[in-house]
Amino acid sequence: MKTFLLAAGFAAASTAAFAEAEKYTLDPSHSQIVFSYNHLGFSTTYGMFSGFGGEIMFDQDNPAASSVSVSMPVTSMITGWEARLGHFMSPDFFDANADEMVSFVSTGIEVTGDNTALITGDLTLNDVTKSVVLDAKLNQAMVHPMAGVPFAGFDATTELKRTDFDLGQFAPFVSDEVQVMISIEAQKAE
Incomplete structure (x- = not known):
């Protein structure tokens, strides 16, 4: 789910001036x-991760050598309903403790367009x-108007199967497929 997406935006930013x-x-x-799944055909249910960390390394001369890494505690998930979050953290799904992490580390980048x-x-x-493969888009890369330092913003999407990660409880009635939407901002490190 992570992020996920960041290096691709940099790789696709052909107008950015990085040496x-x-x-x-x-x-x-x-x-x-933000993730969503179909619940028994009645509704689309949403959840979210926010407040996570990560970094992007971008090489203008060799975009395929760029990279991204992101991680977050699984317990930082937000569902909007305490009982559902408790169920997700139970043995039915994650059986999670506070130390369990979700992470994404890029292994390759394929530039598909000017900003994708x-x-x-x-x-x-x-x-x-x-x-997993993230379909990523660079929204913009420029000096942040409030912070006064270079920032870049990206969106990305992917689809995951719960059963691929041993989280398939109640599938196929609760959809195995989970839609993932990612939106991030990143600041140039000092």
């Missing part, structure tokens, strides 16, 4: 991962690691 790889760190106050790219990476969720 070599530069480090950007996620702005946790403006970075979210596919980021392949290893997603670790529920102690299972699988390769």
Whole structure:
């Protein structure tokens, strides 16, 4: 789910003026991962991760050498309903403790357009690691009008299967497929 997406935006930013790889760190106050799934055909249910950290390294001369890494505690999930969150953290799903992390580490970038790219990476969720592809878009890269330092913003999407991560309880009645939408801001590191 992570993020996920960041390096692709940099890789696709052909107008950005970077001479070599530069480090950007996620702005946790403006970075979210929203996920949704079909609940028994009656509704679409949403959840979210926010306030997570990560970094992007971008190489203008060799965008395929760029990278992204993101991680967050699974217990930082937000569902909007305490009982549902408790169920997600139970043995039916994550059986999570405060130390369990969700992480994404990129393994490859394919630039697909002026502001788009596919980021392949290893997603670790529920102690299972699988390769996923994020369809990423650079929204903009410029000096932040309030912070006065370079920022970049990205959106990305992907679809995950719960059963791939040993989280398939109640599938297929509760959909196995989970839609993931990512939107982040990253600040150039000092």
